Each structure stands twice: as C-alpha cells, then as structure tokens.
C-alpha cells in the first residue's frame with residue numbers, strides 16, 4: 530500500500546504526467562479483431578513491471594476506504610486486473626466467465642460488445658444477497674460487457690459497488706449504459 534498513499538497526495542499535473550506515461554505504453558492495432566476496429570493492445574503496458582504495478586496501486590487507492598465484499602472480474606483481460614486488485618484490497622475474487630467455462634450451477638446473460646456478442650456466466654453461489662461487489666475489467670468500450678456483469682450480480686441479489694477499468698474509450702459512450710453506477714477509469718481516449 531506504499532504507492533496507494535502516495536497517489537492520494539499527488540497533484541493534478543503529477544497525475545496527468547503519470548497517465549500520459551501509461552497511455553504511451555498502450556499500443557494501437559488497426560483492424561483487429563475485425564476491420565474498422567482500432568484495438569487498444571495493453572500487453573505492451575503489462576510487460577512493464579512498474580507500469581502494471583502502478584495501475585493496480587492506483588485502482589486500489591480509489592477503493593481502499595470503501596466497504597466492499599468482493600471483486601468480480603470479467604474473462605479474460607479483466608482477470609489480469611481483478612485478481613491483484615482483490616489481493617491488494619484484501620477481498621475475495623469472483624470470476625465472470627464466457628459461456629461453458631464454469632463447472633457448477635450458473636446463471637447466464639447475453640450481451641453485445643464493440644465487435645460482437647457473447648454470453649457471460651457466474652456461479653449461482655458466487656455472490657450472496659446483500660454483498661457489495663466491485664466489477665473490474667481492462668477496458669470500457671460500449672459498456673455491453675460491464676452492463677451484463679452488473680445484471681448477473683444483481684440477479685444473484687448482490688449490490689454493484691461500482692466499476693473499475695484501466696481504459697475508457699469515451700467516444701463509444703459506455704458510461705451511458707452504466708448510468709446510476711459509480712464508474713472509475715484511469716486512462717481515457
């Protein structure tokens with residue numbers, strides 16, 4: 530939690546400089562996975578130990594004083610951020626998975642995203658009624674994936690504490706799909 534406290538004290542210019550540094554580590558890949566999509570490739574940031582650690586610390590500093598029971602993260606890139614964040618906050622971790630991956634009884638939710646559609650699943654016993662759940666993913670685009678996850682959590686009786694993403698593609702207006710929820714993003718395009 531060393532950096533968590535440092536981040537809470539930094540000024541606006543310091544934060545903006547730090548965000549520019551993180552942004553520079555994310556690579557644009559045109560026409561992936563389909564023509565017309567500009568893919569934000571985070572692998573170039575993840576392999577930088579300081580940058581990856583900084584992202585997790587900054588996310589943790591946003592929630593360190595909050596009352597949260599669980600972190601739920603979305604397969605697969607969401608797991609990269611959700612698991613270390615849960616560890617740093619001292620919380621349990623719930624995987625939200627693509628169809629057919631979870632072994633026990635599940636509930637499922639269909640959704641659309643920037644480049645397709647799919648189904649997400651959660652175990653029916655993953656969240657107890659009344660538990661507060663922080664939903665984590667790498668990137669907010671249209672918000673379809675995040676919204677479906679909130680629906681799953683709420684169908685189980687959980688309370689969505691908020692959403693945390695490293696990247697937000699603001700031009701796709703995903704926030705409007707998540708109206709009424711607290712949405713935190715570190716880097717915006």
Ligand SMILES: O=P(O)(O)OC[C@H]1O[C@H](OP(=O)(O)OP(=O)(O)O)[C@H](O)[C@@H]1O
Nearest residue numbers: 604605606642643669670671672673674
């Ligand atoms: O806001 P949306 O339009 O819903 O898009 C965002 C989602 O798209 C990506 O996942 P993807 O389905 O590509 O899976 P992956 O994490 O396994 O790469 C990303 O990790 C988010 O989960």
Ligand SMILES: Nc1ncnc2[nH]cnc12
Nearest residue numbers: 567568569570643668670
């Ligand atoms: N443009 C994009 N880049 C990376 N991941 C995404 N998920 C949805 N849209 C995306």
